[in-house]
Amino acid sequence: MTGWIPRRFLHEISEAIEARDGSTHVFYITGNAGVGKTVLLRQVGQKLGSRDGIAPHFPWSGILDLYHSAVNTNSGLEERVMKALETADEFSAFRTEREEFAARRAAGLLAQELEEARAHLAATFADCLNKVTGIHRVVVALDTTERIQYGVDRVQVLGGLTEESTTVRPWLLDQLARWRNCVVLLAGRPDPSLASALQSRLKEVAGVTFIPLDLTGFDQDEMRRYLALRGRDVPGLDSLSEADRSLLWQVTEGRPIRVELFLESLKYGLGFDRLWQNITQGSPAKARQEIDRWLMAAIMNDPAHDLHDTLQYLAVARKGLDSALLRHLTGWDEARCHKQLEELKKRTFVKIRPDDGRIFWHDEVFDLCDNYLIVRAGDLSKRIAEWYDRQIGELEGAMGRPQGDEERRETQRKLQDLRVDSLIYRLRADPHAGYEWYTRQAEYAIRAAEVGYDMRLRNELLAFVNSASEVDRKILPPSSELRRVIEYDAAAHWVKRYMIRGENEKAVALAGRVRKAPEFQPLFTEPSLSLARADLGVYHAQALIYTHRADEAIELLKSVIAELEGGASPEELAGQEPKSFAGWRRNLILGRAHNNLGYAYWMVLRRYGLALQEFRKALPYFRASDLLEETANTTDNMGRVYAALYRRSQAESLVEDGLQLRRRLGRDYRVALSLISRAIVHSAFNEPHRAFAVA
Structure with missing residues (x-):
């Protein structure tokens, strides 16, 4: 190099x-x-x-x-x-x-x-x-x-x-x-x-x-050798005396990224005179405190800089900048975008991603931008998120067309990459809407056992929540109520992760510890946390059912339903803003609560009439929010109960309805579950030959 x-x-x-x-x-x-x-x-x-x-x-x-x-x-x-x-x-x-x-x-x-x-x-x-x-x-x-x-x-x-x-x-x-x-x-x-x-x-x-x-920054000898080497391609560097170079080492603390930004200012004449004046007029200690701000002012805020606008966009494009995104942000033609990016690639403070050529700031420069650069992070992030949505929409359209298995897996991989990369922009544009989008994606990822996707999303969320960036802390202040919601929602997420692995005893133990922990008591008392509380309750109850504690589960599910429904009927409540995030989440939780209660009545207590009542109450919630797999699951359960009651037409019809829904969704394992249910129904009515044919 x-x-x-x-x-x-x-x-x-x-x-x-x-x-x-x-x-x-x-x-x-x-x-x-x-x-x-x-x-x-x-x-x-x-x-x-x-x-x-x-x-x-x-x-x-x-x-x-x-x-x-x-x-x-x-x-x-x-x-x-x-x-x-x-x-x-x-x-x-x-x-x-x-x-x-x-x-x-x-x-x-x-x-x-x-x-x-x-x-x-x-x-x-x-x-x-x-x-x-x-x-x-x-x-x-x-x-x-x-x-x-x-x-x-x-x-x-x-x-x-x-x-x-x-x-x-x-x-x-x-x-x-x-x-x-x-x-x-x-x-x-x-x-x-x-x-x-x-x-x-x-x-x-x-x-x-x-x-x-x-590894630390340059020592004085390394600094001398480095500046001597760079003098070959940085005009004006040879005008700095040994004393000047020693002062530069003190002020930058020998950190190469600061030295490089200084040389950038000198090489391209970006506010260098003011920068050097600032460095030399005060004490080295004062200069050390201010050097980052001065460097950013020189490199980033000079409107005469040919790359000024592109640098501003790059400061926000945390997942990289390419020609397509730059065109979206600027309206420039392809040739101008290409020229700007090629010029940027020559700079020592950018990185280039080998996979696709996207350009990034060095991570330290991102930090400096957040602390010292005035840029419309929220507005630009919104526009970048819109660009990602367009790319995601195109791939989702491709998923709806016939594809081979390998092609479908590759499309799914690209979709997940785009969704994960888009999350930081969604959170910076609107943290509440961004977190709502994250919750929907995490719900799918956990339930589908997409562990890598789940954890990638979570890492991006935590990177934003734990960011020390001044920009991020203004967007999501330390006192924000959303921070508390994110923290308390994590309880249900971890219980779900245990359950999806089949570790139900661990799920019960974790939920129990959360309920007893003093720091989590607001989760169980504050009205504003009702959905987080209910979400945890439903999955805690499901784990209790799977570990042969149905009585505890039934009481817990009844309390969740009573709190969220408040006496309203499922038909009435399910239709209240079912497509909004709050309505979608409420319907998912209540639908699951009624379904799980029905499951306990059916599989554990053998009280089939009560089971059917609960399954019927679940369906309006799922249907109102287009929760197709949940609808298929509950419909299939109802068919199995009707088979136990020897009511053939209802049993066959409901199981068939669930099967067709699952075929639409294309999840082979879920289709197989419906086929098993169909075979069970045939066996219940003394038709083993039909059951065998299904198998």
Whole structure:
């Protein structure tokens, strides 16, 4: 990489790469933003033959940047490592198993079985990588590792779920303990939790050495060498005396990103005279406090700068800027957009995503923009979200057309990527509407056992909620009621996650702890939290039913229904704004409450009349809000109850209705459940030959 001196630790890492003892070295490289962690990774990559140090070049994996949501998943990392390092079909067993897993998940396999299959798939991946490392020593690099975990919510702490915040962290810890004969570079801002987990997991693994490294800014000697090197392409730099350069080192604290922004101002004449005057007139201590603001004023706020408008858009485009999005925001033609982006790529403070060429700020520059740049983050985020909605709409249209299995999976993957990337813009444009959109997506992801999608969405939400950015804290103030809603909604989400894995006892235990915890008492008393309270109650009750505590479940469900219905009939209440978020969520919760109550009466107490009453009460809620799978499920349940009552026409008709709804939705596993119900109905009326034909 031209324009950079070799960074500290490059020699130490190179020695580990050249080792021939078959051991694995895991380097955990931490440092504050802007100290050159990514540059160090790129220099390693270039020594291994990568053109820019970012792209893969065997035995270099390329830089796998966890800033990007599509990379920050088990499957995202597996896919990229496999593409970079496979030499002779070593991953064929993994690909076969992955295809089988994808087909089983698409068919709606039980989540508990999916979890077991997912764990086996991870072990197979490690075995396949070790086939490569049995012949070649490879280097795998992950950047922005602090994105693995953005924070642990209070429900996780209460339930001992601190390792459940993402699928990637446990996956990575498990893989590192399995990989042989490789060097792994993990770079990110300091994260004591991750450091402790790495140390604990790897300290007793034979053949694995864990090496933490603390990278800081340039020391004075490095600063002198760096400025001497950059003097070749920065006119005017040679006019700075040794004393000036020493002052610059003091003011920037040797942090490369600050030095680069200073050189940008000098090279392109962006407010440099004022910037240098500010630096030299006051004390170095004062300048250190103000340097970031001065740099942003010079680089970003000069309207004479050819890239001024594009820089403003890039400051908000947290998921990257490309020609299509820039055209949407500006109305410029393709040629102008392309020229602007090509000029931006020359700047040292931007990153380029290898997968698709999108341009990003360096993460430290994003922080500086939020703190010192006046930009309409909310308005621009709304316009960017509208662009994402258009892309999402086009793919949703494609999903409605006939597609092969592989094409459908690829379309679904692209849809999930777009939805996850759009979430930050939705939250910044309108945090309430953004969170409502998140809740709908999370409900689907959890129920469909789409663990990766669920956790990617959650990470984006937590990144926004926990952001120290002045912009984000103005959009969602620390005292915001929405923060409390998000925190309390997490209780129901974690109970659902346990249940979808088939861990019903754990779901009951977690719900019980939440109910007893002093910090969660507002959830059970405040009227404004009624939906969060009811959501938790319905799933707590469902877990109680599955663990043979139907009496407790029935009482809990009755209390949920009484509070939300307030004496109104389902037909009356279901029609009140059923398409609004509050109406949709109320209808989903009440429909589930009545359905689960009916299930308890039917399957546990054998009180069929009461079961049918509750199922009938559930349907208006589901139908009013177009909750098709819920409608199919309850309709199917009713058919089964009528079969138990020997009422053939109702039984067959209702089960058939549920089957047709599920066929419309295309979930093979749910269709199979309806076919099982049809076979049960045939058997109930002494027609085993018809039941056998269905099977």
